Amino acid sequence: MPEILNPNPSKLAMVPFVSVDDMMKIVNTIGAPKIIAEIAEYVEADFLRWDQFDKTPRVAAHSKEGVIELMPTSDGETYGFKYVNGHPANMARGFQTVTAFGVLARVDNGYPVLFSEMTILTALRTAATSAVAAKHLAPKNSKIMGVIGNGAQCEFQALAFKEVVGIDTVHLYDIDPAATKKAVHNLSNSGLTVIACKSAEEAVTGVQIVTTCTADKQCATILTDNMIGAGIHINAIGGDCPGKTELHKDILLRSDIFVEYPPQTRIEGEIQQLDDDHPVTEIWQVMSGQAEGRISDNQITLFDSVGFATEDFSALRYIRDQLERTGHFVELDLLADPDDPRDLFGMVQRASDK
Amino acid sequence: MPEILNPNPSKLAMVPFVSVDDMMKIVNTIGAPKIIAEIAEYVEADFLRWDQFDKTPRVAAHSKEGVIELMPTSDGETYGFKYVNGHPANMARGFQTVTAFGVLARVDNGYPVLFSEMTILTALRTAATSAVAAKHLAPKNSKIMGVIGNGAQCEFQALAFKEVVGIDTVHLYDIDPAATKKAVHNLSNSGLTVIACKSAEEAVTGVQIVTTCTADKQCATILTDNMIGAGIHINAIGGDCPGKTELHKDILLRSDIFVEYPPQTRIEGEIQQLDDDHPVTEIWQVMSGQAEGRISDNQITLFDSVGFATEDFSALRYIRDQLERTGHFVELDLLADPDDPRDLFGMVQRASDK
Numbered sequence: 229m230p231e232i233l234n235p236n237p238s239k240l241a242m243v244p245f246v247s248v249d250d251m252m253k254i255v256n257t258i259g260a261p262k263i264i265a266e267i268a269e270y271v272e273a274d275f276l277r278w279d280q281f282d283k284t285p286r287v288a289a290h291s292k293e294g295v296i297e298l299m300p301t302s303d304g305e306t307y308g309f310k311y312v313n314g315h316p317a318n319m320a321r322g323f324q325t326v327t328a329f330g331v332l333a334r335v336d337n338g339y340p341v342l343f344s345e346m347t348i349l350t351a352l353r354t355a356a357t358s359a360v361a362a363k364h365l366a367p368k369n370s371k372i373m374g375v376i377g378n379g380a381q382c383e384f385q386a387l388a389f390k391e392v393v394g395i396d397t398v399h400l401y402d403i404d405p406a407a408t409k410k411a412v413h414n415l416s417n418s419g420l421t422v423i424a425c426k427s428a429e430e431a432v433t434g435v436q437i438v439t440t441c442t443a444d445k446q447c448a449t450i451l452t453d454n455m456i457g458a459g460i461h462i463n464a465i466g467g468d469c470p471g472k473t474e475l476h477k478d479i480l481l482r483s484d485i486f487v488e489y490p491p492q493t494r495i496e497g498e499i500q501q502l503d504d505d506h507p508v509t510e511i512w513q514v515m516s517g518q519a520e521g522r523i524s525d526n527q528i529t530l531f532d533s534v535g536f537a538t539e540d541f542s543a544l545r546y547i548r549d550q551l552e553r554t555g556h557f558v559e560l561d562l563l564a565d566p567d568d569p570r571d572l573f574g575m576v577q578r579a580s581d582k
Numbered sequence: 583m584p585e586i587l588n589p590n591p592s593k594l595a596m597v598p599f600v601s602v603d604d605m606m607k608i609v610n611t612i613g614a615p616k617i618i619a620e621i622a623e624y625v626e627a628d629f630l631r632w633d634q635f636d637k638t639p640r641v642a643a644h645s646k647e648g649v650i651e652l653m654p655t656s657d658g659e660t661y662g663f664k665y666v667n668g669h670p671a672n673m674a675r676g677f678q679t680v681t682a683f684g685v686l687a688r689v690d691n692g693y694p695v696l697f698s699e700m701t702i703l704t705a706l707r708t709a710a711t712s713a714v715a716a717k718h719l720a721p722k723n724s725k726i727m728g729v730i731g732n733g734a735q736c737e738f739q740a741l742a743f744k745e746v747v748g749i750d751t752v753h754l755y756d757i758d759p760a761a762t763k764k765a766v767h768n769l770s771n772s773g774l775t776v777i778a779c780k781s782a783e784e785a786v787t788g789v790q791i792v793t794t795c796t797a798d799k800q801c802a803t804i805l806t807d808n809m810i811g812a813g814i815h816i817n818a819i820g821g822d823c824p825g826k827t828e829l830h831k832d833i834l835l836r837s838d839i840f841v842e843y844p845p846q847t848r849i850e851g852e853i854q855q856l857d858d859d860h861p862v863t864e865i866w867q868v869m870s871g872q873a874e875g876r877i878s879d880n881q882i883t884l885f886d887s888v889g890f891a892t893e894d895f896s897a898l899r900y901i902r903d904q905l906e907r908t909g910h911f912v913e914l915d916l917l918a919d920p921d922d923p924r925d926l927f928g929m930v931q932r933a934s935d936k
Binding site for chain 2: 240245249253255287289295296300313314315319322324325327329333335339348378383384413414560561565566570571577579580
């Protein structure tokens with residue numbers, strides 16, 4: 229039974245809260261690879277009903293240190309939003325680059341039904357989304373993935389691609405060898421063959437899939453044109469704001485490009501380097517069979533992923549469905565719920581008599 | 583000392599949470615009239631530094647039953663947003679028309695520093711804002727206010743105008759006599775002379791200030807032209823979405839109109855009935871002396887208030903400053919904070935060993 233902070237408020241007033249501690253327990257109860265695979269199913273199910281969602285580019289507040297964003301969406305029945313920050317300089321100061329939390333609410337009465345940490349959940353859903361896209365875009369029987377950037381997202385990507393795509397080997401590279409060492413250690417019991425590499429070139433040699441997940445706020449060139457051979461699937465995760473890219477433009481020009489929501493990706497993704505009318509395919513169309521994904525062995529496919537509100541919605545929807553299964557949440561007294569809805573003042577006044 | 587839900591996470595991971603119960607305790611510790619007056623000071627202080635704020639119309643998700651909105655703003659140092667719903671049909675179903683919660687965060691690293699209920703706090707800040715505006719716009723020595731609509735906002739308005747403007751008498755009218763009876767009862771020890779009226783006409787007779795705070799989602803005409811004499815200040819609170827107005831257009835044409843943030847008020851306020859270029863004055867300009875407020879005894883002034891993000895920011899800022907003073911909050915384990923920021927996965931993994 230979840231802990232009840234305040235037993236007095238009516239049930240209507242209470243909103244389930246999943247703390248970081250709860251989220252870790254949920255992940256460890258279900259198992260990281262399995263939870264990513266299950267979230268991937270929710271993500272894909274929601275991409276398959278793309279038309280039902282209200283879609284808008286995220287609402288960003290930029291500052292010189294980073295960005296704070298709100299990412300709302302709704303399927304007409306349930307509303308969800310995520311608060312997320314992106315502060316590249318945080319890591320050096322001992323903070324997370326990205327922290328997040330999110331809310332689901334009922335559209336019919338506006339009452340929140342879930343409040344959850346989303347720093348961990350975002351890591352899970354990002355990996356899940358990458359893997360779902362790769363299932364449709366990567367070469368059949370892909371076995372080896374190179375991961376460039378071995379920060380907070382790295383291990384989640386590796387597990388997602390093992391579980392959903394079927395890879396058995398990862399090549400890891402980071403400009404900081406300590407990051408690679410950390411990831412190698414964390415993946416030691418994952419069932420993956422893990423190879424620490426001394427260069428990005430080494431990490432992409434012999435792979436079918438390349439994942440880039442670096443975090444610097446600048447136009448970096450993590451992958452240059454000569455590093456990417458025919459037939460590769462590129463999963464570009466690390467681009468998430470204007471002025472932040474990871475791939476050389478020449479790679480983009482050789483690739484078939486798949487995105488989540490074009491109005492947002494044109495601003496934030498790798499394709500900010502290209503003309504505004506450069507052709508891209510929406511990934512939901514591939515999933516639903518309305519557009520082709522990979523059509524040849526020589527094709528370079530690029531999933532230019534920036535993260536979209538529906539993916540957070542899917543992840544929150546999944547967590548809500550696990551509350552009963554796991555019991556890892558507390559009830560928060562978040563909503564004022566007077567017996568007579570018009571008597572908000574009286575409720576406050578009477579509280580002083582208690 | 584606040585209750586700590588989980589003693590293990592680092593201090594960085596914890597965010598103070600003010601529940602409904604905490605908010606009621608804060609209000610009752612400080613006293614409702616005093617807290618409204620203190621919030622009014624924060625609201626005015628922030629209006630006086632209007633240029634420092636990022637301003638945007640709220641981000642609304644409309645449905646047939648109502649609206650869910652996110653209202654973000656930032657002063658460059660602190661970021662804040664409110665989640666708020668408006669569902670006019672809720673009351674008949676036993677839910678609050680408006681529920682809300684909000685967050686403050688540090689701009690420099692994106693970390694939330696306060697999570698608070700805002701159903702009660704919105705009622706407080708709305709009343710505080712009305713009173714601050716009236717201080718600049720109402721006739722000098724106003725003593726009597728008519729309040730049309732005796733729902734959840736009514737008593738807060740009455741106390742705010744007593745405390746900040748100096749009124750001593752309220753006339754109350756609602757189409758439902760039970761609402762008026764509730765408000766009369768709640769205000770019985772307020773020090774105000776409270777008069778229940780049988781019609782809107784009766785409620786506005788002999789007053790210097792008229793406050794309209796009804797909640798129907800339709801173009802209603804709560805006030806008709808013949809009800810408003812020269813010299814009145816109208817405080818129109820109830821308009822907060824497209825298609826929802828309270829005043830007859832002819833009143834608007836006779837009034838000098840003051841608003842919070844024109845791009846939002848043109849969409850949501852009473853002035854949606856007027857041409858897009860109808861002159862309005864921004865209330866912050868009156869407060870700062872850059873524009874004139876009331877200039878004659880015969881002038882009808884109208885504060886066409888829809889509620890703006892900076893007011894919520896001010897209210898949250900006030901509550902944050904009361905945490906130490908009152909001790910009414912708990913710490914929520916909301917932010918994942920691994921020892922090594924890059925080792926999010928390892929933190930989750932190690933939690934299973936506990």
